[in-house]
Amino acid sequence: MKKTVKEFKISKEKNFNDWFNSVVKRSDLVDQDYGAKGFVVKKPMTMMIVETIRNMYEAEYKNTGHLPVHFPTVVPEKNFEKEKDHVEGFAPNVFWVTEAGAEGKKLEERLALKPTGETAIYPSYSKWVRSYRDLPIKYYQFGTVFRYETKATKPYMREREFLWFESHNVYETKKEMKAQIKEDLKITEKIVHQKLGVPFLYVKRPQWDKFPGADNTYVADVPLVNGHVVQIASTHELGQGFAKAFDIKFTDKNEKVKYAWQTCYGPGIARMVASLVCVHGDDKGLVLPFEVAATQIVIIPILFGKNNEKVLKKGIELKKKLKKFRTVFDNSDASPGEKYNEWELKGVPIRIEIGPREVENKELTLVRRDTKEKIKIKEKDLLIEINKLKKDILQNIKKTAEKLMESKIVTAENYKDIVKKLKEGKIVKAPFCSTDFEGEDCADKIKEDSSALVRGTALNVKDKLNKNSKCIVCGRPAKELVYIAKDY
Amino acid sequence: MKKTVKEFKISKEKNFNDWFNSVVKRSDLVDQDYGAKGFVVKKPMTMMIVETIRNMYEAEYKNTGHLPVHFPTVVPEKNFEKEKDHVEGFAPNVFWVTEAGAEGKKLEERLALKPTGETAIYPSYSKWVRSYRDLPIKYYQFGTVFRYETKATKPYMREREFLWFESHNVYETKKEMKAQIKEDLKITEKIVHQKLGVPFLYVKRPQWDKFPGADNTYVADVPLVNGHVVQIASTHELGQGFAKAFDIKFTDKNEKVKYAWQTCYGPGIARMVASLVCVHGDDKGLVLPFEVAATQIVIIPILFGKNNEKVLKKGIELKKKLKKFRTVFDNSDASPGEKYNEWELKGVPIRIEIGPREVENKELTLVRRDTKEKIKIKEKDLLIEINKLKKDILQNIKKTAEKLMESKIVTAENYKDIVKKLKEGKIVKAPFCSTDFEGEDCADKIKEDSSALVRGTALNVKDKLNKNSKCIVCGRPAKELVYIAKDY
Numbered sequence: 001m002k003k004t005v006k007e008f009k010i011s012k013e014k015n016f017n018d019w020f021n022s023v024v025k026r027s028d029l030v031d032q033d034y035g036a037k038g039f040v041v042k043k044p045m046t047m048m049i050v051e052t053i054r055n056m057y058e059a060e061y062k063n064t065g066h067l068p069v070h071f072p073t074v075v076p077e078k079n080f081e082k083e084k085d086h087v088e089g090f091a092p093n094v095f096w097v098t099e100a101g102a103e104g105k106k107l108e109e110r111l112a113l114k115p116t117g118e119t120a121i122y123p124s125y126s127k128w129v130r131s132y133r134d135l136p137i138k139y140y141q142f143g144t145v146f147r148y149e150t151k152a153t154k155p156y157m158r159e160r161e162f163l164w165f166e167s168h169n170v171y172e173t174k175k176e177m178k179a180q181i182k183e184d185l186k187i188t189e190k191i192v193h194q195k196l197g198v199p200f201l202y203v204k205r206p207q208w209d210k211f212p213g214a215d216n217t218y219v220a221d222v223p224l225v226n227g228h229v230v231q232i233a234s235t236h237e238l239g240q241g242f243a244k245a246f247d248i249k250f251t252d253k254n255e256k257v258k259y260a261w262q263t264c265y266g267p268g269i270a271r272m273v274a275s276l277v278c279v280h281g282d283d284k285g286l287v288l289p290f291e292v293a294a295t296q297i298v299i300i301p302i303l304f305g306k307n308n309e310k311v312l313k314k315g316i317e318l319k320k321k322l323k324k325f326r327t328v329f330d331n332s333d334a335s336p337g338e339k340y341n342e343w344e345l346k347g348v349p350i351r352i353e354i355g356p357r358e359v360e361n362k363e364l365t366l367v368r369r370d371t372k373e374k375i376k377i378k379e380k381d382l383l384i385e386i387n388k389l390k391k392d393i394l395q396n397i398k399k400t401a402e403k404l405m406e407s408k409i410v411t412a413e414n415y416k417d418i419v420k421k422l423k424e425g426k427i428v429k430a431p432f433c434s435t436d437f438e439g440e441d442c443a444d445k446i447k448e449d450s451s452a453l454v455r456g457t458a459l460n461v462k463d464k465l466n467k468n469s470k471c472i473v474c475g476r477p478a479k480e481l482v483y484i485a486k487d488y
Numbered sequence: 489m490k491k492t493v494k495e496f497k498i499s500k501e502k503n504f505n506d507w508f509n510s511v512v513k514r515s516d517l518v519d520q521d522y523g524a525k526g527f528v529v530k531k532p533m534t535m536m537i538v539e540t541i542r543n544m545y546e547a548e549y550k551n552t553g554h555l556p557v558h559f560p561t562v563v564p565e566k567n568f569e570k571e572k573d574h575v576e577g578f579a580p581n582v583f584w585v586t587e588a589g590a591e592g593k594k595l596e597e598r599l600a601l602k603p604t605g606e607t608a609i610y611p612s613y614s615k616w617v618r619s620y621r622d623l624p625i626k627y628y629q630f631g632t633v634f635r636y637e638t639k640a641t642k643p644y645m646r647e648r649e650f651l652w653f654e655s656h657n658v659y660e661t662k663k664e665m666k667a668q669i670k671e672d673l674k675i676t677e678k679i680v681h682q683k684l685g686v687p688f689l690y691v692k693r694p695q696w697d698k699f700p701g702a703d704n705t706y707v708a709d710v711p712l713v714n715g716h717v718v719q720i721a722s723t724h725e726l727g728q729g730f731a732k733a734f735d736i737k738f739t740d741k742n743e744k745v746k747y748a749w750q751t752c753y754g755p756g757i758a759r760m761v762a763s764l765v766c767v768h769g770d771d772k773g774l775v776l777p778f779e780v781a782a783t784q785i786v787i788i789p790i791l792f793g794k795n796n797e798k799v800l801k802k803g804i805e806l807k808k809k810l811k812k813f814r815t816v817f818d819n820s821d822a823s824p825g826e827k828y829n830e831w832e833l834k835g836v837p838i839r840i841e842i843g844p845r846e847v848e849n850k851e852l853t854l855v856r857r858d859t860k861e862k863i864k865i866k867e868k869d870l871l872i873e874i875n876k877l878k879k880d881i882l883q884n885i886k887k888t889a890e891k892l893m894e895s896k897i898v899t900a901e902n903y904k905d906i907v908k909k910l911k912e913g914k915i916v917k918a919p920f921c922s923t924d925f926e927g928e929d930c931a932d933k934i935k936e937d938s939s940a941l942v943r944g945t946a947l948n949v950k951d952k953l954n955k956n957s958k959c960i961v962c963g964r965p966a967k968e969l970v971y972i973a974k975d976y
Contacts (some may be wrong), residue, residue, distance in 0.1 A: 015657035031612055031615075031616075033615070034559075034560060034612070035564045035566070035567065035611065036560065036562060036563075036564045036597075036599060039560035040560070040564060041557070041558070041559055041560070041612055042557065042558035044555035044556055044557055044627065046558070047555070047556035047557055047558050048555065050556070050558070051556055058539065066533060067532035067535070067536065068536060068539055069529070069530065069531060069532055070529070070530035070534070070535050070538070070651070071522075071529055072522060072524065072527035072649050073527070073561065073632060073634075074524060074527060074583075074649070075524075076523045076524045079523065090754070091589070091590040092589050092590045093588075093589070094588065094589065094590075095562075095585050095587075095588045096584045096585065096586065096587045096592060097584065097586075097601065098584065098585075098587060099583075099586060100582065100583045100636040101579070101580050101581070101582065101586060102579040102580045102582075104584060109524075110584075111524060113561075113573075113585065123523065124519055124522070125527055125891060127519075127521070130520075133820070136910065139532065142633070143632075144631075145562060146561075148588040148589055161560050161561055161562070163558070219494060237801055251725050331567045332621070341530050370913055388945055392578060408843070467816075473764070
């Protein structure tokens with residue numbers, strides 16, 4: 001499956017859009033030319049990463065007492081009548097199945113392609129929950145959902161079908177609901193930050209921009225080099241609103257009938273792949289943490305005509321030795337330079353070069369994708385070295401990403417400064433009157449002048465609002481420090 | 489989440505249909521009342537089994553060089569124009585997405601909910617395959633597909649949306665294509681027979697009943713106690729037919745342009761869960777192999793009022809000790825008898841009973857679900873005993889299933905005998921003129937008289953056709969020994 005791959009070289013910092021579009025296409029992550037707008041084919045490069053992240057989530061879900069469930073992809077239209085608020089939020093984005101069979105026989109009822117799980121799941125929860133003994137429910141589903149996006153679609157970021165988990169939890173008390181928001185943050189932190197090396201702001205969204213029908217919405221925003229953010233997960237305190245709309249009630253220990261408290265959490269696995277691409281990539285292509293990379297190690301033989309057979313034999317031997325990793329021995333007919341280009345573009349974390357001299361001296365040359373550092377080692381130390389490198393690489397790219405995030409966040413001095421700093425590719429932090437509805441006008445003004453959004457207050461950053469601070473827009477007393485950024 | 493569960497007792501042998509419908513419902517595997525005909529909610533009991541089988545398949549796919557891929561759920565209508573044969577087979581079963589948005593705006597082109605992957609995938613393969621260097625392609629996808637079934641729907645067996653893998657492979661040569669059929673059989677054997685303990689007939693289907701557009705179709709048929717079979721997987725030799733229809737060509741090593749050879753393999757994971765239910769279950773409910781059971785071990789405290797605390801403490805301690813297994817410590821307020829009923833119905837392979845005497849003597853009572861055998865052990869031997877039991881249970885239920893399959897297959901003496909033996913709940917083996925098209929009339933006659941199908945010849949059974957055998961229907965020389973059975 002080898003093809004000649006020309007060197008990839010685009011400045012990520014200067015031309016981020018170009019860089020992203022090119023790297024996604026050239027590195028063989030997706031095929032965007034499927035023939036239906038906004039529907040993208042995820043190639044093995046993507047899906048091997050997706051499987052690893054999925055396994056990480058399934059392990060964390062199990063650790064926290066969640067169970068898998070599978071609701072149908074279609075939702076009967078009648079289910080949409082239950083929650084007006086919620087539905088009005090999603091109805092513009094719904095695809096409808098209306099007919100079936102060769103002659104296109106009309107269905108008795110339209111079926112929506114599920115835009116998100118609430119309308120599919122909560123009528124069942126209403127039947128399943130009777131007593132406090134049935135609670136808590138902590139169920140998750142992995143799969144795709146559908147949005148009739150009318151804006152420009154973009155692979156991973158805005159697709160008409162996208163890959164995610166969604167968990168839908170039901171509790172007896174508000175306290176348990178609140179605790180789930182923290183558990184969801186912990187899961188996100190453990191996987192996205194600690195394992196993928198991608199730092200994020202965990203932001204409480206303003207009231208005017210929360211999930212339709214929810215009490216509060218919390219999202220994980222990943223800052224990019226261009227100062228935009230990618231929302232990779234969201235958790236919602238649904239309060240009792242959906243329970244009232246869908247009639248989810250239980251009898252408590254004292255025989256009192258009560259409405260349940262709910263949360264839902266949607267980690268976007270496709271967007272996590274996107275954030276790996278955007279955050280860690282460099283001008284030569286992808287850079288991936290060892291644990292998630294589709295190919296973890298590539299072995300490249302350097303052939304001079306002399307002792308070729310010995311080198312090739314060694315290559316096969318090494319591949320066998322490294323079989324517990326996803327290892328490729330690239331003995332295609334491309335030149336070593338072409339092979340370097342290809343595997344650097346694809347973000348393979350460790351490259352092993354072997355030539356006749358290496359074979360003779362029982363040595364190997366290892367090259368790190370992240371630092372490009374060349375490391376000469378004794379062949380016998382290979383496994384020790386790989387195990388060391390895989391940790392070092394993650395720590396290094398994680399640190400680089402944390403520094404980027406730090407450098408991107410700046411405090412605005414005054415209103416004009418917001419627009420200026422956003423233009424310079426920064427995420428702006430500023431005192432703000434309120435993320436309750438009374439602050440919406442101020443946010444609208446910012447949006448009008450800069451097309452950026454007030455993302456909200458950050459829960460995982462130690463922010464301190466100075467006493468007597470004024471809102472940077474209206475001058476009223478500031479209740480919060482908010483982050484302002486554009487959506488990528 | 490405990491509720492009182494009355495004893496389940498239905499004769500599986502005498503009332504198989506009742507038994508199946510009841511056990512699926514009562515054991516909490518599915519919720520059939522979703523509100524859209526043929527669409528079923530898979531509850532955690534099912535999905536935990538599905539995740540385990542999915543992991544087994546992913547491991548085998550990796551062992552055999554397959555890679556994951558993700559094609560969209562929808563297929564543009566134009567893709568259906570390429571392969572008439574194939575399409576005519578599936579068009580009656582297709583759901584169509586025709587509109588989107590709140591006002592139901594008509595889409596420019598209808599989108600089919602994917603009934604199977606060919607029309608979604610092969611246009612992309614046509615672009616991706618250029619040279620022999622691009623081959624082989626061995627890609628798989630896990631997810632759901634959709635069929636507008638008009639017959640009575642049945643959970644797991646005939647659903648309008650069902651869970652499966654499909655792999656779509658492309659080769660340079662016919663020989664490689666043929667070898668894939670054997671690899672698919674090996675994967676099925678390793679997982680379904682060896683790990684799930686479910687034996688099957690690997691049957692080459694007659695020409696008139698093969699997959700639309702394929703050269704040959706091979707299926708894994710699982711025999712049930714009522715003599716019907718469940719088809720749990722199918723593999724198709726697509727030959728070059730689809731390659732010609734979808735223009736999948738490559739330049740070989742000698743610079744010659746050739747059509748590719750293809751196979752596809754569809755293991756039905758939902759049907760595998762069904763076969764676990766049907767094959768291993770008994771009159772008290774489910775019986776499951778240890779490796780796939782949603783709950784593997786249940787610990788039940790026997791409380792007499794005296795030393796309750798010590799017993800409960802021991803229960804928690806044991807659960808911790810068994811944390812690498814899916815273990816439940818059932819300290820709900822139901823009686824021990826009710827708990828036995830519930831967990832036997834749900835097929836939990838091992839039950840641990842602890843009362844005050846056990847705690848005092850540092851002993852435990854283990855009860856096997858498959859044999860109901862009670863085993864007294866020293867507490868310190870617990871892990872050794874569990875590890876031994878999990879193998880014994882699988883071997884025992886596998887052997888029982890093999891014996892059942894053996895006892896179900898009988899040879900018919902003459903034509904009348906076929907109908908008689910089918911009525912007695914047997915699978916009939918008989919000499920048959922031909923599974924090429926010339927035998928279709930004979931198969932039609934059998935179907936008319938018994939509503940059973942000529943399934944085909946078995947590849948994984950040592951069958952020997954006697955010399956000079958005559959077709960049991962028409963009396964012409966018999967070319968094959970075929971299996972005749974009803975579809976469940």
